[in-house]
Amino acid sequence: MGAIIKRELKEYFTLPLGYVALAVLLYFTGDYYSQKFYSGRADIAYVFSCMLFVILFVVPLITMRMLSEEKHQKTDQLLLTSPTSITSIVLGKFFAAIIYFLIFDFVLLILFLAYYIFGASPDFMVFLGNSIGFILIVAALISIGEFISALTESQIVAGLCGFAVSFMLLFVENAANYTKNDIVLKVTSWLSFSQRFSNFSEGIFDVANFVFFLSITAAFLFLTIRVIDVRRWA
């Protein structure tokens, strides 16, 4: 697994994609951060909630080539005939992407610490809650993106489908508001990533939310492994 993580991370930063995606993230972060900063407010939660919208575009960008490109270039033959299990291949790629977003989270930490320099004293738990919620959502979106990438050989298809599914999961309750059906509203608000994130954003650590995101991540990683394994039998 170590070899895979190392290679993936290296690829993020030898291909322009990794830099471009990080640049996009940092541009928007800077924008939202400075909006509040110049109005004299140390509001990191606002930055995080705005970034939720940006990662919708960035996560599929990162995950789209994950497995589809391996298949397209036939490099999956190397991975699958080496003495490494499918699980460690899938997890290796997953963790590499997580590390990539942790780098971004680290930049946010620097921005947060900058508040102290300028005399504000925001609650660190707010940053921690937001960070954890953010990484949990990213993890779930990465696992979904990785799963979609395992289904197709085309990066573009994987990217677009990943985006559509992520968008739906994040903002499903907005659409549901048009119906007056109670059950639909209940299901969608239960499913909605952004509603669950708002808990973290306020610094509330609800076990149900942890379990929710972690199970989605685990389920899609498992499905990814199964898809690759089953393809060998086709």
Add this chain to the structure above:
Amino acid sequence: MIEIKNLTKDYGGHIAVDDISFVVNDCEILGFLGPNGAGKSTAMNIITGYLSATKGSVSVNGYDVLEQPIEVKQEIGYLPELPPLYLDMTVKEYLNFVFDLKKVKLPKGPHIEEICKLVGIKDVYHRLIKNLSKGYRQRVGIAQALIGNPKVIILDEPTVGLDPKQIIEIRNLVRMLGKNHTVILSSHILSEIQAVCDRVIIINKGKIVADDTPKNLSNNLSNDLSLSVVFEGEKEEIIKALKQVNGIKTIDFVKEKDGECEFNIEPRAGYDIRKQLFDTASLNNFAILKMSSNSLALEDIFLRLTDESYSAEAIKRSLKTKKDKEEK
């Protein structure tokens, strides 16, 4: 040792490999020969664990591919049809990655250097794979298969895209590897198999149609083959005389030129008619200017075995055109 038993691969109705069984012994170089789409690559993909078989079993050095895949994969170095290269990496990065991926316990630097020397990629070691020519990419692919010094090396068409000099180099390399590795090599180039392999398996439409040494294959199938004889004399007289010879099945007149007549004479199975031909010729006073047996080259055997519509007539024709070419 590789044992393959009743291997079948069914791609939803299309049977790519159909009930194949064979054993490859240690330190044997086995050639896998067949036309495009015969099932060579599929069989290799199953042996290496990339695909799973629909039926049958594969075991490598005692490990079953299905039950102990990691152990099997540790024993095998595989070069697929398209070398599995990451184009955005340098050769160095790539080989280091493969080394880590295969969890090799050997000393890293010296081992990779040794392989690079062996396949001749030392001078492109620091270049991006993307910028390498096809021949070099193929060699990097072979280098990748050799990493970790696996006991079994499987090469799917290793000389595709190489120039003649490189082909000879790779052949020598395979021969050298065969001294202390088990090598399975696929190709549709017959001279290659003939030059390198101890044993040939010819596969067509997913089935094994021949399994023998190149020499035996050529001998066995050549028994019943015809003689090509050039007499000096009149065509009709010669035919009349030949009809007296016991054991001739057919006499084909080929051409007449400046009083020399060429015939293809096919003996009945089990007859050696060469001496009788000589006696008949001397008795009737027409000299034999040339007599040769049309032994099948591996190429002809291959065509014969892999194509049902390839009748005896067609083989004769191919032999004739080949001979014409040689004469030119």
